[in-house]
Amino acid sequence: MVDRGQKRRVDSDMDRGQAYTLEGVVSAVLLLTALLLAMNAVVITPTTEGTIDRDTMAQLGTQTDDVLAAAHEREALQEAALFWNVQEEQSAWPAVWQPGDACPETVDANPLTLCVLLEETFTSRFYRYNVYVDYQTQEKTTETEPLFVQGTPGRNAVAATRSIALHGGMELTSSPSGTLGNNTSDFYADDLSDPTLVNVVGIRVVVW
């Protein structure tokens, strides 16, 4: 009787041990699955710094570059670089101009094309932008002239640049008009020492 009772107890302990082990394995698998999901979620969600995600920034950067490419093809970069008031020696893009307003007009009474492109692409989607011109000096340094500034770019700002060569025969696009060659002393960019070229400037658009 004693032997039979002891055997039954041993069998019961073994069954219980197997059940505990099985339970442990299942728990481990569950925990690991949860861990895996959590770790993957860290990669997929926006960056841990709290900024907008990299894909959105990359898309915004590509769109900014595409706007400059389109502007380059339509000679709008040249038009913007020459949108300069030589009498007041400042950008003809009014400082009081606000996004959503009608774009400033060139000497031909047409809206400034770069402004139109930027408005259509960014302002309509609640993005803000600044436009700068980087030019070279006779001392071979680079200076910047702001054409239009809306504010200080945020930490998620993206920028794109495209360069254009300016020569003396190009016409200023803001009144009083005239060739660049006849107005180099009142123009923002230095007239570098070449009989044909005035300067090679870069139009830089910052969007945020």
Added chain:
Amino acid sequence: MLVGAVVIAVSLLALAVVLNSTIYTQNTNPGDTLGETREVEKQLQVIQTDITRLTDRLTQRDSYVDTRELNATLAFYSDRKAEQIVNRRSAYIDVKLNRSASSFGREVLRQSERSGEIVSKGDDRDWTLVENTTFNESTPFKMEIEPQDAGYPTSTAFIVEGDDGGIWRLSVAQDPPNAVEVNVVYDNGTTTTATVSGTLTQINVTSGIVNGTQSFAFAPGLEAPYDLRVENGHRSNGTYSIMIDKFGDIEDENFHTAPTKDNPYVSREIAAAVVDIQYVSDEVSAQSQIEVVLKEGSE
């Protein structure tokens, strides 16, 4: 069994860490090579537009493109582009005229420095610009001149002698206080005088235009080909350009031929400019070539 479960758990954790590291790297790496390739495409597009505009400008100003001037402008442009690019990324760009692949037209005699006197390479004041050539609308002689002296016989004169010995003479002198007198003496002895205000005067000799106004006739009655001489060239400063046909004789001792900045010089008109572009960075090395046709049907 428990040991087995722990081993499996650790293995799975390690796998998860490795997988996440890979995903993180893919997400954070901006793809440098792809970015550089896009930059190359962008630069090529920009350079093509710039070169087309520059050659358009030269053609508009002079009605032709002078090889030496285009070469100098491209070198200058290339340096500016290289400086601009190196400010943004570690890359180098070079833009230069490929002389062997380009095609050329007529010869050009030029002085491009406005403050220079109208003298020969050897500073001769009385000298021959060209011999045995024919001037017409397609081979113009233009100048922008500022005389430093008043009146004959010391004023600067351009003398054309026809094949038949006929003489046509144009002299440029100051007409104080603030005017210039352009005097033309024809072969038959008659004269024409045009007086214009200012000191710097634009004269299209072959078209007879002074500061945009038709003022005289060029060498009427003279038999081509002509010889063209200068007298008292040291009495005027200015620039000039003379297109000549392939039969013209030019004395090498009167003009610089090397592609330097020295004046006066002899060069060639470009009919089709082939420009080599090289872009080199850590990630990409690319070469391209663009061609700008400036004169249709050229040799």
